[in-house]
Amino acid sequence: MAGSKKKAVRKKAAARPVVRKRAPSSRSRHTLTPDPVRVNALLAQLRELYPDAKCALDFSTPLQLLIATILSAQCTDERVNKTTPALFARFPDAQALAGAPLSELEALVRSTGFFRNKAKSIKEACADIVAKHGGQVPRTLDELFALRGVGRKTANVVLGNAFGINSGVVVDTHVTRLSNRLGLTTEQDAVKIEFALMPLVPQESWTLFSHWLILHGRAVCNARKPHCSACPLSPHCPKVGVTVSQ
Numbered sequence: 001m002a003g004s005k006k007k008a009v010r011k012k013a014a015a016r017p018v019v020r021k022r023a024p025s026s027r028s029r030h031t032l033t034p035d036p037v038r039v040n041a042l043l044a045q046l047r048e049l050y051p052d053a054k055c056a057l058d059f060s061t062p063l064q065l066l067i068a069t070i071l072s073a074q075c076t077d078e079r080v081n082k083t084t085p086a087l088f089a090r091f092p093d094a095q096a097l098a099g100a101p102l103s104e105l106e107a108l109v110r111s112t113g114f115f116r117n118k119a120k121s122i123k124e125a126c127a128d129i130v131a132k133h134g135g136q137v138p139r140t141l142d143e144l145f146a147l148r149g150v151g152r153k154t155a156n157v158v159l160g161n162a163f164g165i166n167s168g169v170v171v172d173t174h175v176t177r178l179s180n181r182l183g184l185t186t187e188q189d190a191v192k193i194e195f196a197l198m199p200l201v202p203q204e205s206w207t208l209f210s211h212w213l214i215l216h217g218r219a220v221c222n223a224r225k226p227h228c229s230a231c232p233l234s235p236h237c238p239k240v241g242v243t244v245s246q
């Protein structure tokens with residue numbers, strides 16, 4: 001190459017912007033859609049581990065499940081199950097709950113915490129059920145969501161467990177923690193997590209999937225020190241964010 005031509009090439013190269021390739025951060029790695037083969041392996045393993053998974057709240061009617069779910073906010077299912085028999089014996093249906101004296105309702109649900117708000121939610125939701133739905137719990141997400149004191153999570157619990165309608169994925173603290181550790185989402189907001197999980201899990205398993213993660217979160221993948229060495233999901237789990245395990 002002639003001297004002047006070499007000079008021109010060098011000049012051109014120097015004028016080009018320098019593009020450095022950045023290593024993908026751990027965050028961007030896990031925002032990729034999870035491998036469907038891995039997700040299917042996780043689902044098959046969870047199904048096998050928890051064949052009898054079901055709602056941990058005691059109920060005999062959709063209304064009882066609705067009330068129990070409202071009471072379960074910031075409270076254990078065991079505590080709710082100890083509270084509801086006396087409540088349902090005293091006020092057996094939506095009409096009775098809607099007309100119950102607030103102070104009496106508060107006393108009956110006091111042990112579940114946040115009892116003033118919970119009593120008010122129960123009374124108002126039941127008043128709506130009587131006024132707008134003939135005393136029966138409605139069967140759609142929109143109608144349930146429109147009841148006072150009923151959020152998306154409560155509506156999904158009722159539809160999935162009382163009516164067998166898979167309207168969404170119930171996201172609680174266990175589902176949040178596990179779906180992140182399992183590399184299924186990086187979201188922390190419950191609704192965003194739900195919408196990230198819905199395309200990954202077949203709709204007929206949405207309700208069960210929540211139960212599986214809740215059971216696994218309690219038994220193996222606990223918040224502080226998950227038992228990764230004994231976890232059957234380990235071969236399929238990237239253990240995102242796990243720094244200490246046993």
Ligand code: SF4
Nearest residue numbers: 221226228231234237
């Ligand atoms: S391998 Fe560890 S982080 Fe993954 S699900 Fe099991 S216990 Fe949780």
